[in-house]
Amino acid sequence: MLSLNRIPVREQNPDLRKHNFEEVCFGYNEEEAVKEAARCLNCKKPMCVSGCPVSIDIPRFIKHVKNSEFEKAAQVIAESSSLPGVCGRVCPQESQCEGKCILGKKGEAVAIGKLERFVADWSREHNIDLSKKSPFNGKTVAVIGSGPSGLSCAGDLAKMGYGVTVYEDLHEIGGVLVYGIPEFRLPKEKVVKPEIDNLKKLGVKIETNIIIGKTITVDDLFDKEGFSAIFIGSGAGSPRFMNITGENLNGVFSANEFLTRVNLMKAYKKEYDTPVHVGKKVAVIGGGNVAIDAARTAIRLGSEAFLVYRRSKDELPARAEEVHHAEEEGLNFRLLSNPIEIISDDKFWVKGLKCLKMELGEPDESGRRRPVPIKDSEFIIDVDSVIISIGTSPNPLITSSTKGLEKNSKGCIVTDGEDGRTSRKGIFAGGDAVTGAATVILAMSAGRKAAKAIDEYIQNN
Amino acid sequence: MYKILTKKNIAPETFYMEIEAPKVAKSAKPGHFIMVKADEQAERIPLTVCDVDTKKGSVTIIFKAVGASTELLAGFDEGDSYLDFAGPLGNETELLSEDLEDLKTKKIMFIAGGIGAAPVHPQIKWLYENGIKPDVILGARSKDNLILLSEIEKMADNFYTVTDDGSYGRKALVTEVLEDLIVKEKKHYDLVITIGPLLMMKFVCLVTKKHDVKTIVSLNTLMVCGMGMCGACRATINNETKFTCVDGPEFDGHQVDFDEILNRQSIYKDEEKEKLYQFAHSEQEFKNRRK
Ligand SMILES: Cc1cc2nc3c(=O)[nH]c(=O)nc-3n(C[C@H](O)[C@H](O)[C@H](O)COP(=O)(O)OP(=O)(O)OC[C@H]3O[C@@H](n4cnc5c(N)ncnc54)[C@H](O)[C@@H]3O)c2cc1C
Ligand code: FES
Numbered sequence: 001m002l003s004l005n006r007i008p009v010r011e012q013n014p015d016l017r018k019h020n021f022e023e024v025c026f027g028y029n030e031e032e033a034v035k036e037a038a039r040c041l042n043c044k045k046p047m048c049v050s051g052c053p054v055s056i057d058i059p060r061f062i063k064h065v066k067n068s069e070f071e072k073a074a075q076v077i078a079e080s081s082s083l084p085g086v087c088g089r090v091c092p093q094e095s096q097c098e099g100k101c102i103l104g105k106k107g108e109a110v111a112i113g114k115l116e117r118f119v120a121d122w123s124r125e126h127n128i129d130l131s132k133k134s135p136f137n138g139k140t141v142a143v144i145g146s147g148p149s150g151l152s153c154a155g156d157l158a159k160m161g162y163g164v165t166v167y168e169d170l171h172e173i174g175g176v177l178v179y180g181i182p183e184f185r186l187p188k189e190k191v192v193k194p195e196i197d198n199l200k201k202l203g204v205k206i207e208t209n210i211i212i213g214k215t216i217t218v219d220d221l222f223d224k225e226g227f228s229a230i231f232i233g234s235g236a237g238s239p240r241f242m243n244i245t246g247e248n249l250n251g252v253f254s255a256n257e258f259l260t261r262v263n264l265m266k267a268y269k270k271e272y273d274t275p276v277h278v279g280k281k282v283a284v285i286g287g288g289n290v291a292i293d294a295a296r297t298a299i300r301l302g303s304e305a306f307l308v309y310r311r312s313k314d315e316l317p318a319r320a321e322e323v324h325h326a327e328e329e330g331l332n333f334r335l336l337s338n339p340i341e342i343i344s345d346d347k348f349w350v351k352g353l354k355c356l357k358m359e360l361g362e363p364d365e366s367g368r369r370r371p372v373p374i375k376d377s378e379f380i381i382d383v384d385s386v387i388i389s390i391g392t393s394p395n396p397l398i399t400s401s402t403k404g405l406e407k408n409s410k411g412c413i414v415t416d417g418e419d420g421r422t423s424r425k426g427i428f429a430g431g432d433a434v435t436g437a438a439t440v441i442l443a444m445s446a447g448r449k450a451a452k453a454i455d456e457y458i459q460n461n
Numbered sequence: 462m463y464k465i466l467t468k469k470n471i472a473p474e475t476f477y478m479e480i481e482a483p484k485v486a487k488s489a490k491p492g493h494f495i496m497v498k499a500d501e502q503a504e505r506i507p508l509t510v511c512d513v514d515t516k517k518g519s520v521t522i523i524f525k526a527v528g529a530s531t532e533l534l535a536g537f538d539e540g541d542s543y544l545d546f547a548g549p550l551g552n553e554t555e556l557l558s559e560d561l562e563d564l565k566t567k568k569i570m571f572i573a574g575g576i577g578a579a580p581v582h583p584q585i586k587w588l589y590e591n592g593i594k595p596d597v598i599l600g601a602r603s604k605d606n607l608i609l610l611s612e613i614e615k616m617a618d619n620f621y622t623v624t625d626d627g628s629y630g631r632k633a634l635v636t637e638v639l640e641d642l643i644v645k646e647k648k649h650y651d652l653v654i655t656i657g658p659l660l661m662m663k664f665v666c667l668v669t670k671k672h673d674v675k676t677i678v679s680l681n682t683l684m685v686c687g688m689g690m691c692g693a694c695r696a697t698i699n700n701e702t703k704f705t706c707v708d709g710p711e712f713d714g715h716q717v718d719f720d721e722i723l724n725r726q727s728i729y730k731d732e733e734k735e736k737l738y739q740f741a742h743s744e745q746e747f748k749n750r751r752k
Contacts, residue, residue, distance in 0.1 A: 170686070214688075241695075247702065250728045254691060274685070275733065348721075395707075
C-alpha cells in the first residue's frame, strides 16, 4: 500500500538552531531516500517534469534512487542541472515539480527536492566526477557575474570546449548564493564551493575583484581581450527603499546590507572584523525569501524579529518550507500591515515602526488580491532596528557603460526570446539581470540556454 | 593578491602605500576610489586613489590608522600583499567632464583637511598637468600632520596652510582663511572643492553658501560593497536618498545633509570599540594577521 505521507526529513531542533548558523535540514540518508523514492508512481506523463524550469527527468532519477543506483541518478540530474545541491535546497518545489505531483492531490507529493539534494550530496561525498570535457576549440567567451546564471553558462560552454573567463566584482564567487542566502539554508563550504570547484575542474577561469564597466568595459572585453562573445549574468543586486520618513535613521538597513555583512563578510563569526548591528527587536519589511532569510538571521543574532507584510499569509512569496521553519523559530508575523514611517528617538536611532492595517481587495495585475489600507488604523510596532526587504533592481553599472545595450524601464537588460540575445551583437544575458529578482533555477536555466545560443552564434560567425 | 611595492610612514599614524594592481591603475581617474580587504577576516574599506603609475601598474593609497581595520592595513609591510583590491569605483571627478578652455577661465579653490590632502592631490595634479593652477588651503592638526605639503605647494597658485596648534602656517581654521580671502581680500572663486573631515566640509559649505560659491564635496560615508548593492553608504542629497559609492562620491556640498551622515558614522561605534579592545588584548593574534 502506498503511503500518502512523505518520509519525514530530519531537522535541527528549532530551539537549538535559532542560536546557531548550522544547516537546519539534515536531508535524507540512503535508507530514507530509497523509501521516499519508492513512493513515486513513475507516471507515464510525468507532470513533475513539466513543472521543472530545466526539465530534469525526475521519474528516471527517482527510479535510480529507488534501486540504490545513486551515481546513475546523479548522471540523470547532471544532464539538466549543474547546481543540484543548491537547487535541491532552495528551489520553490511546492510551486514547481512537487506542486504538479499526482500524489499531492490526495496526500503529500513525492519529496523531489529532498531527493535531488540527497543525490547531489551523495555524489559529492563520493567524489563522483560528472564533468565531460571537450578539447579547447580555440574560441573564448567572457561571463560577467558568478551567480547561478553565469556559473551554469560558463560550465556548459567549457564542456563544449570554449575557453571561459568569469569576471566577478566581489571578492567571492557565487553571487547571491554566497552573499545573500544564509549558511543555515545553504552551507557555503560544504555545498556551494564544491559545485564551483567542479566548474574550475572544467577549466573555467575566474577573476574576482573585476567590476565590468569600471575595471574593464564590455567593449574592451571584445576589442582588447579578444573574446568572441559575452554573457551578462550580473543579477539584480541594487536594493530598493520605500521612500518613507526615517529610512536613513541609524538602525535601518537594506536586507542586502544586513545579509552581506553576515554571509559574505561573516560578521556572525567572532574572528571576522566586519560589524553587524541588530537591535533587541527588529522589524523586517517584506515577504519574500530575502525577508524571511533576514528575519531568521536576526533571530540567530539574538534579536526578536517581526515580519511586516502588507498582504496575508497565503500571499507570502517565500518558499513554504522557509515560512514554516521561521514560524518554528519564533518569527512574529505582522501581516496585513503596511509601514508608513520609521520613528526616531532623540539620538537619531530607530524607536518604532508606524504601520497602517490593510485588508485584501480585488485581485491586481499579478492575480493576487490587492491590499488596501483601513482608515484610521495606524499602529506602532516597538522595534529598534528595521530591515527593508521590498525588492532589488539590476545594478546600472553595465548598462550605463555599454553603448547600444537596450534596457527596459526597470533597468533590466532586454533580450530577444529565450536564448538571451541582447540588442548588441555577440552579447547575451540572463538571470535576474534580465528578469529582475527571480529564482536560482530560472537563472541557471537562462545561463544554459544562452550557452547553447552562444555556441550557435560563434559557429555561424 | 595585491603586493605592497612601497610603504612610507608620512605623518603620525599616516601611511602611504603603493600597491601593485595593474588593471585598476589602467582605468583609475582622479576622484575614483578602491575597496581594499587586507586578509580573509578583514573588512572591505574604501580608500581614494591618490596616484597611479601605469608603467609600474601601481596604485597609491594614503590612509590614517585610526580604527581596527586601518590599523590592520598599516600592519602590512613592503613585500606583503593584500588579499583583495577592487576598483576603480565611484565616478571620476566632475572636473574631468568639463571643457578645459572653460575651466582655464575659472578660479578654483581646493580646501583639504588632514588626510583629505590625499584625495585632492590627483585632482590638483590633473589640473596642473592641463595648465591650470588652483588656489589651495591645506589644514591639519599640527605641522606633523600636514601631508603632501611640498607636492601640492608647487602645483598651487596661491597656497595657504593652517594648523590647529599654530605649529605651521596660520593658527586658524580653514574656514577662517576662506572667509578672509573672500571678504577682506575680495577674492572671487568660481568653484570650491573641499575634502576632509565631515565637520570641516560642513562648515566650508556654510561659508560658501553664504557667498554663493559652487562647492563640491567628496563624501566618505560607511560602505560595505562600494558598488551599489548594499545601500550602507546612503546619504540624503537635495532631499533624495543617494548611494555615495555609485552616485558619488562627489556631490554639490550645498545639497548634502551633513548631520545625517555624521549620525550614520556612529552606527558601529560600539562594535568598533569592541574590536579595538579585542586587538589590544590579543596582541599576538593581531600580529599574526599582519602577515
Ligand atoms: C537572500 C536571498 C534569498 C534567496 N532565496 C532564494 C531561494 O530560496 N530560492 C531561489 O530559487 N532563489 C532565491 N533567491 C533568488 C536567487 O538567489 C537569484 O534569483 C539568483 O541568484 C539569480 O542569479 P543570477 O546569476 O542572475 O545573479 P546573482 O546571483 O545576483 O549573481 C550576479 C553576480 O554578478 C556580479 N556582478 C554584478 N555586476 C557586476 C559587474 N559589473 N561586474 C562583475 N560582476 C558583477 C554580482 O556581484 C553577483 O555576484 C534569493 C535571493 C536572495 C537575495
Ligand atoms: S557601499 Fe554598498 S551600496 Fe554603496
